[in-house]
Amino acid sequence: GSAPGTGAAAWLPLRTLTHTTPTGTVAIPLDDLDPYRDLDDPVAPARLAAGEAAQWQRVFDDAVAILAGAGTGQGPGRLDPAAVRAVVPYGRTALTPPAPPTVAVSASSGDSFGAMVISRPGSALALAETLVHEFQHSKLAALLHLFPLLDDDREERYYAPWRADPRHLTGLLHGAYAFTGVAGFWHDRLTDPAHSEAAAYHFALRRLQCRLVVRTLLTSARLTAPGRRLVEGLARTLDGWLRVPVDRVALRRARK
Known part of the structure; x- marks a missing residue:
């Protein structure tokens, strides 16, 4: 050869x-x-x-x-x-x-x-x-x-705003963690003139979606101690971002 x-x-x-x-x-x-x-x-x-x-x-x-x-x-x-x-x-x-x-x-x-x-x-x-x-x-x-982060019975019963189908808890946690990172990606671009308009909308949308899912995870009573620490950390990050001002038009679009 x-x-x-x-x-x-x-x-x-x-x-x-x-x-x-x-x-x-x-x-x-x-x-x-x-x-x-x-x-x-x-x-x-x-x-x-x-x-x-x-x-x-x-x-x-x-x-x-x-x-x-x-x-x-x-x-x-x-x-x-x-x-x-x-x-x-x-x-x-x-x-x-x-x-x-x-x-x-x-x-x-x-x-x-x-x-x-x-x-x-x-x-x-x-x-x-x-x-x-x-x-x-x-x-x-x-x-x-x-680490075991949650006790998941794999029942697909939970709402995830980025999907049309219900999710099990592991899928819900994956989505919350991934889209919190995505929200951070857009947060870093809020002041970038080349991307600020798109960033305002996507940041506003993802922070709202992730906070909703994090609340579901925290109230499910199925998180282990390490899992609760992780999700509480996500909640603190998202709560801080919810106080970040964004363009009103972008915020209205994100809330629809």
């Missing part, structure tokens, strides 16, 4: 998304080959066309710049892209109409920390938000591997 890395038929090198950090270049796998890259059954390789891979890199570059705009400090909704372990492209936009301005599909698995399935977004802002969202799921999944 051909030497590894030549791209000949006998060897397909894994594509990567690269970005430069103060300590060097980071390469994140853009995995379109592994049979277990999906969340369900094994799937065949679906090699991205060169142009499609290049577009992923362009959108990723801009998303990294957006994430860097929040500064280097820690906080809800902030993410160092180097922490992402793999991005699995869902679908191939070369074979479908152009990507919409939002991410149509994204998902992650508790058994694959930092890896995420994402359909290529139509904007860097949408990708940056999705990276934050899915990494929040990864962090909570890691905690759930380490």
Whole structure:
């Protein structure tokens, strides 16, 4: 066979998304080959066309710049892209109409920390938000591997404002944790002239939704001691954000 890395038929090198950090270049796998890259059954390789891979890199570059705009400090909704372990492209936009301005599909698995399935977004802002969202799921999944956070009977009886179907408690906690991170992402962009209008609406919406779900979790009487500490921490963060003034029009839209 051909030497590894030549791209000949006998060897397909894994594509990567690269970005430069103060300590060097980071390469994140853009995995379109592994049979277990999906969340369900094994799937065949679906090699991205060169142009499609290049577009992923362009959108990723801009998303990294957006994430860097929040500064280097820690906080809800902030993410160092180097922490992402793999991005699995869902679908191939070369074979479908152009990507919409939002991410149509994204998902992650508790058994694959930092890896995420994402359909290529139509904007860097949408990708940056999705990276934050899915990494929040990864962090909570890691905690759930380490500590029992709730006593979940898996009955899907709870309302989640971001879904049409009822959720069990674990799903509810995942949503609250992920969207609190998303609210933090938008909070950091309230004063960014390029994104302030979108940020005002999404921040107002997600903080209200998350506080509603956190109240459900706190009154369910099914949280363990570590779980209660976690959810009470979310409540304190959200209560602080509810006091942050936002544009009145955005607030009215969020409350509809």
